[in-house]
Amino acid sequence: MIPVDIIVLTLIIICALGALAAKDLMVAAIVIGAYSFLICLLLAVMGAVDVAFTEATVGAGVSTVFFVATVFQTTRRTKD
Template sequence: MIWQLDLIILVLVIVCAIAAINVKDLLSAAILLGAYSFLLCLLWAIMGAVDVAFTEATVGAGVSTVFCVSAVFHTTRRTTD
C-alpha cells in the first residue's frame, strides 16, 4: 500500500461524494457517482483487493451508472437540492 497515493485518492473520493449529493442536476449526480465508484476501484487496487477492484469497476461503476442514467431519463433531471 502506497500511502501518498492512498491519501490523494481518499481526498478525491470524498470530494466526489460531496459533489454528487450537492449538484443541482440529477444526470450530473449520476455521472459523479460513477466517477466516485471508479476512484474507489483504484483504492481497492492500491489496498491489494484486486478481486474487489474489478467487481467494483464492472458492477459498481458500470452497471449502477447505467441504472442511474436510465432512471434519470425515465423521470426528470430537475431537482431542488
C-alpha cells in the same frame, strides 16, 4: 511525497460532496460513477484486486447506466 491512497481518498470525498451538491441528477449520476472508479482504485492500491474488479464492473459500469436510465425516465432536476 504524498501516498497514493491519501490522494485517492481526498478525491473520493470531493466526488461524494460534488454528487450531493449537484442540482442536475444526470451530473450526480456521472459523478457517482467517477466516485466508484476512485473506490476501485483505492481497493486496487490496498491489494484487493477481486473486489476492485467487481467495483469497476458493477459500481462504475452497470449501476451508472441504471442511474442514467432512471433519470431519463423520471426527472432531471432535484426538488431540494
